[in-house]
Amino acid sequence: MSKRRPLVAGNWKMNGSRAESAALVDAVRRGVGPGARVEVALCPPFILIPLVAEKLAGGPVSWGGQSLDTHKSGAYTGEVSGPMLKDYDCAYVIVGHSERRALYGENDGVVAEKFGAAQAAGLVPILCVGETLAEREANRTEAVVARQLDAVVNKHGIASLKNAVLAYEPVWAIGTGKTATPQQAQDVHRFIRGRLAARDQAVADGLRILYGGSVKSANAKELFGQPDIDGGLIGGASLNAEEFLLICRAAD
Ligand code: PGA
Numbered sequence: 001m002s003k004r005r006p007l008v009a010g011n012w013k014m015n016g017s018r019a020e021s022a023a024l025v026d027a028v029r030r031g032v033g034p035g036a037r038v039e040v041a042l043c044p045p046f047i048l049i050p051l052v053a054e055k056l057a058g059g060p061v062s063w064g065g066q067s068l069d070t071h072k073s074g075a076y077t078g079e080v081s082g083p084m085l086k087d088y089d090c091a092y093v094i095v096g097h098s099e100r101r102a103l104y105g106e107n108d109g110v111v112a113e114k115f116g117a118a119q120a121a122g123l124v125p126i127l128c129v130g131e132t133l134a135e136r137e138a139n140r141t142e143a144v145v146a147r148q149l150d151a152v153v154n155k156h157g158i159a160s161l162k163n164a165v166l167a168y169e170p171v172w173a174i175g176t177g178k179t180a181t182p183q184q185a186q187d188v189h190r191f192i193r194g195r196l197a198a199r200d201q202a203v204a205d206g207l208r209i210l211y212g213g214s215v216k217s218a219n220a221k222e223l224f225g226q227p228d229i230d231g232g233l234i235g236g237a238s239l240n241a242e243e244f245l246l247i248c249r250a251a252d
Contacts, residue, residue: 002208002224002226002227002228002229002230002231003205003227004206004207004208004230005037005038005039005208005230006037006038006039006208006224006230006231006251006252007038007039007040007041007165007208007210007230007231007251008038008039008040008041008210008231008232008234008244008247008248008251009040009041009042009043009064009092009094009126009165009167009210009231009232009233009234010028010040010041010042010043010234010238010239010244011043011066011094011097011212011233011234011235011238012042012043012044012045012048012066012238012239013045013066013099013235014045015045015239016044016045016048016239018048018051021044021048021051021052022051022055023241024239024241025042025044025051025052025055025056026055027241027242027245028040028042028061028241028244028245029055029056029059029061031241031245031248032059032060032061032245032248033060034059034060036060036248036252037252038231038248038249038251038252039060039062039231040060040061040062040248041061041062041063041064041091041092042056042061042062042063042064042238043063043064043065043066043092043093043094043126044063044066045066046065046066046080049063049065049085049088049090050088053088053089053090057089062091062092063089063090063091063092064085064090064091064092064093064094064123064124064126065080065085065090065092065093065094065123066093066094066097067080067093067094067095067097067100067114068080068081068082068085068093068095068114068117068118068121068123069081069082069114069117070110070113070114070116070117071117072117072121081117081121082117082118082120082121082122082123083121085121085123086121086122086123090123091123091124092123092124092125092126092165093118093123093124093125093126094125094126094128094167094233095111095114095115095118095125095126095127095128096111096114096115096127096128096129096148097128097169098128098130098169098171098174099174102171108147108148108151109151111127111148111151111152112151112152112155112156113155115127115152115155115156115160115164116155116156116160119156119160119163119164124163124164124165125164125165126164126165126166126167126210126233127152127164127165127166127167128166128167128168128169128212128233129144129145129148129149129166129167129168129169129192130144130145130148130168130169130170130171130174130212130213131144131145131170131171131172132144132171132172133171133172136170136172141170141188142188142191145168145188145191145192146195149166149192149195149196153196153199158196158199158200158203159200159203161196161203161207162203162206164207165207165208165209165210166192166207166208166209166210167209167210167211167212167233168185168188168189168192168209168210168211168212169211169212169213169233170184170185170188170213172213173212173213173214174212174213174214174235175214175235175236176213176214177214178213178214179213179214179215179216179219179223180211180213182219182222182223182225182226182229183226185211185223185226185229186226186227186228186229189209189211189226189228189229190227190228192209192228193205193207193209193228208230208231209228209229209230210229210230210231210232210233211223211224211229211231211232211233212232212233212234212235214236215232215233215234215237215247216237216243216247217237217243217246217247217250220232220246220247220250220251221250224250224251231251232247232251234247
């Protein structure tokens with residue numbers, strides 16, 4: 001069990017009509033009690049943020065974006081900035097999700113810039129790191145995760161992680177139904193925390209590191225029971241209120 005306040009964040013990805021999203025967010029809000037130890041957040045597609053913000057305002061569940069542009073405003077057709085997310089009272093924004101890295105060409109440098117843009121706007125970045133199956137099989141998991149982390153820490157300093165959340169998301173486990181075993185996940189979480197502790201013990205101790213990749217109610221309790229796993233980033237299962245709430249309870 002983690003010493004830090006657990007966070008369970010739903011990543012809806014590119015899913016949900018207005019009607020479906022309204023029903024989902026209402027059910028999550030009803031299901032999360034004000035006194036819960038676990039913190040719950042929802043990250044819908046940009047266009048649904050106003051709806052979600054209106055429904056969650058004043059309650060215990062927070063919300064955020066799934067990405068942001070590195071610029072504050074200007075001629076960047078199709079993009080959404082950190083200040084725009086903040087204007088809708090987003091608390092969080094996901095940065096460096098493996099789908100952004102793989103499908104939209106976001107390399108470590110861009111991810112580090114986005115991390116800085118998020119913090120400059122007063123948002124807490126949820127920085128995603130994780131290896132592909134080929135990288136794991138080549139025994140490169142730690143090297144890849146270290147490279148992804150260092151890109152951010154070298155640019156913004158270790159203290160920038162006081163206002164951030166990490167998510168370890170092995171690419172081979174995302175949306176595949178193949179979850180990392182609790183021990184596989186814990187091993188990487190411990191590696192990450194240890195690496196950061198070498199720079200600043202207090203920052204490493206306080207940092208929440210979420211696990212993501214096919215988390216379900218059936219495996220959440222065991223994953224969240226690991227000492228260095230401080231909650232989850234939930235994709236597919238966050239689209240079902242009942243299932244998502246069971247996962248939240250598993251972290252409570
Ligand atoms: P999944 O996605 O839970 O559907 O595997 C996790 C994520 O991409 O954040």
